[in-house]
Amino acid sequence: MGNRLSKIYTRTGDDGSTGLGDGSRVPKDSARVAAYGTVDELNSTIGMVLACEGVPPDVREALTQVQHELFDLGGELCIPGMAMVQDADIARLESVLDGFNEPLPPLKEFILPGGGMAAACGHLARTVCRRAEREVIALAREEAVRPQAQRYLNRLSDLLFVICRVLARAGGHGEVIWQHERRPRG
Template sequence: MGHRLSKIYTRTGDDGTTGLGDGVRIAKYDLRMQAIGDVDETNCAVGLLVAELANDDALQPWLARIQHRLFDLGGELCLPDYHLIKEEHATELEQWLDQLNDDLPMLKNFILPGGSKAAAAAHQARAVCRRAERTIAALSAADAQSALPGTRPTLQAYINRLSDFLFVAARTVARRDGGQEVLWQQGV
């Protein structure tokens, strides 16, 4: 895997560029860097959710695995020929989603983010994840128009499934913590 930093500041980015894992330098505002940053921010938001949950919470092992996978996903974006995210990772999220969804009532209306502090953190993580999803989709479209290695559809599937998982996790946590889902009321 790419270069390792022995010190945090290198001064190489002072010119507005940054290095990918293979040493190629690109603009810090490049769509690839935006995608990497959005995935990193998603991981941070998941970390905040983890911090809001009890250590013995049933979601903890799943969220830990998700955080590691988000690092893998960022690694793939940083090294386009490096493949760590697999189709079965999205399938695993679907299985977790199904387990959580089985205990939830059917959703008949939009809900407002909140319900408890942990549920609000899950909603925040979901919203940040949706941004990462949009950026990865834009990067994939841009890659298709260039000579660069394309962003694999597996990454888009994983991040899409993750945002769904975080939504259902928010609903689960809100109910479990005694909070109530607040239904959206149009025009209030």
């Protein structure tokens, strides 16, 4: 493979437009750019989780695979008509989620984001994932988007929530339960 990015700046975006993977140009604030940009941001926040100390090997493996798939999803969103995320990717997320969730105690209340640095970064990734999903839904109102993109992000946010629970326990921090009865209502 040759050099893909031999020149980092091109000046072609100085007018507020950017090139899509198919060579077309769109405004940098278009729904498509917002969607794949937020997927890129999500990938970066998952990188923050992986940079934390004490991430268990099975979580590290799962999140690294997710990073590769998010790169594929970003490519799919950047190239109109491209199909990279498959139903099998979504099924794999569900299987991984079930495996991490099975040993956890059932939740009876909401938990507060936190539980140590890795879990807190995971909660940040989870919320960015929800935003990416909203961006993809907004894009789908304007242009054709394969349903796998939205479904993948929906399952991924669930997986990230469960991984946050795993990370909070692995780090010895546990979960902080939201105390909705902490003050009188009035």
